[in-house]
Amino acid sequence: MSAGTYTPKPGAAPVGRMIAAQAALETRMLLRNGEQLLLTVVIPSLLLVLFSTVDIVDTGDGAAVDFLAPGVLALAVMSTAFTGQAIATGFERRYGVLKRLGASPLPRWALMAAKTLSVLVTEVLQITLLTVIALALGWSPRGNPLSVLLLLLLGTAAFSGLGLLMAGTLKAEATLAAANLVFLLLLVGGGVVVPLDRFPDAARAVLELLPISALSDGLREVLRHGAPMPWDAAAVLTGWAAAGLAAAARCFRWE
Numbered sequence: 397m398s399a400g401t402y403t404p405k406p407g408a409a410p411v412g413r414m415i416a417a418q419a420a421l422e423t424r425m426l427l428r429n430g431e432q433l434l435l436t437v438v439i440p441s442l443l444l445v446l447f448s449t450v451d452i453v454d455t456g457d458g459a460a461v462d463f464l465a466p467g468v469l470a471l472a473v474m475s476t477a478f479t480g481q482a483i484a485t486g487f488e489r490r491y492g493v494l495k496r497l498g499a500s501p502l503p504r505w506a507l508m509a510a511k512t513l514s515v516l517v518t519e520v521l522q523i524t525l526l527t528v529i530a531l532a533l534g535w536s537p538r539g540n541p542l543s544v545l546l547l548l549l550l551g552t553a554a555f556s557g558l559g560l561l562m563a564g565t566l567k568a569e570a571t572l573a574a575a576n577l578v579f580l581l582l583l584v585g586g587g588v589v590v591p592l593d594r595f596p597d598a599a600r601a602v603l604e605l606l607p608i609s610a611l612s613d614g615l616r617e618v619l620r621h622g623a624p625m626p627w628d629a630a631a632v633l634t635g636w637a638a639a640g641l642a643a644a645a646r647c648f649r650w651e
Contacts, residue, residue, distance in 0.1 A: 414502045415510045422514035426480065435579070436475045436522060441529055444468045447589050448533045455591060458620075465530040465537070466615035467588035472522040473548060474608055477515050477555035479579045485511070485563035486571035494650050504650070512556060519552065539618035543625040547618070550633035551611040557640025558607075564648030582608040587616075607636040 426432050447453060448461040455463035488494050497507055530537075562571050584590065585599075586608030592600050603609050614629030 411503065411506055415506050415513065418502060418507060418510035419513040419517070422511055423517050426484070426514065426518055429484075432480050432484070436472065436480055436518065437525065440468045440472045440475065440522070440526060443471070443589060444526060444529055445533070448530075453590055454594075459534055459536075461530055461533045461535045462620050463591070463616065464589060465526070465535045466619045467586075467612040468526055468530075469523060469548070469615055470551060470586075470608055470612035471583060471588045472526055473519060473551045473611065474555050474582065475579065476518050476522065477552045478559040479575045480518075480559075481511065481515060481556060482559035482563045482575040483572050485560060486566065486568040486575075489563060489650065490568035492651075508560070512552075515552060515556060519548070523548070537619045538622035540625070543618045544615060546625065547611060547614045547630065547633070550630055550637060551607065553637035554607040554611075554633045554640060557637055557642075557644050560644040560648060561640055564644060564650075582606065587612045605632060607633055610636075 426436075444461070444464055447455075447464050448459075451460075453460075485494070494507075502510075527535075559575070562574060566574065582588070585595070585603050586606055587603070588608065592603055592609060592613070595603060604613070610629040610632035614626040614633075617623040617626045617629070
């Protein structure tokens with residue numbers, strides 16, 4: 397037996413492997429958290445079933461599920477990329493988890509990449525489940541899947557930037573309260589279950605500029621009406637994504 401057979405080889409793992417391992421950990425932690433599952437899976441599913449089967453809100457011509465399904469998909473993206481990520485990251489920052497991870501061989505940009513990958517994996521699970529439920533309720537989606545994918549990615553980037561900005565600047569308790577409050581306000585006023593044309597014209601003009609409104613209306617144009625890529629909605633989401641991510645990168649505090 398040679399002398400160096402069991403000599404260790406110290407050093408960090410490849411960055412790609414570290415990102416994959418951290419993303420898998422982040423995803424498992426999310427799926428084990430009952431409160432996060434309530435926010436990201438249970439609430440959107442219940443809203444879809446309830447408002448599709450009970451005549452509570454006038455959604456216009458056609459089946460209610462054809463109006464509601466795109467909005468609930470947008471809500472699922474917001475619940476994971478914004479609300480869930482903001483709360484989880486805010487408490488990780490409070491308890492010093494981010495500070496310790498930032499001192500590990502995992503680069504800080506790679507940690508954020510892992511969090512983003514975890515968000516995308518969770519969204520795939522959410523969208524798959526909600527799509528199955530909507531199809532069982534009689535949903536008949538139309539349009540180009542690539543347009544839907546682009547809108548979902550832009551929405552994820554927009555909400556992720558806002559979530560990280562909130563988590564990196566506010567205290568954990570303030571983040572918890574603010575993220576849930578924003579979730580509720582945008583659920584009501586973001587065109588998810590209540591059509592924006594039910595609001596006064598002045599309020600509607602402002603609400604249409606919100607990322608949840610742009611995402612839900614954009615998805616609705618494609619999936620309900622079979623329209624081509626709604627570039628006006630894409631432009632709104634791109635603006636929010638650029639502003640949110642830039643502000644998060646500049647203002648995020650690791651301690």
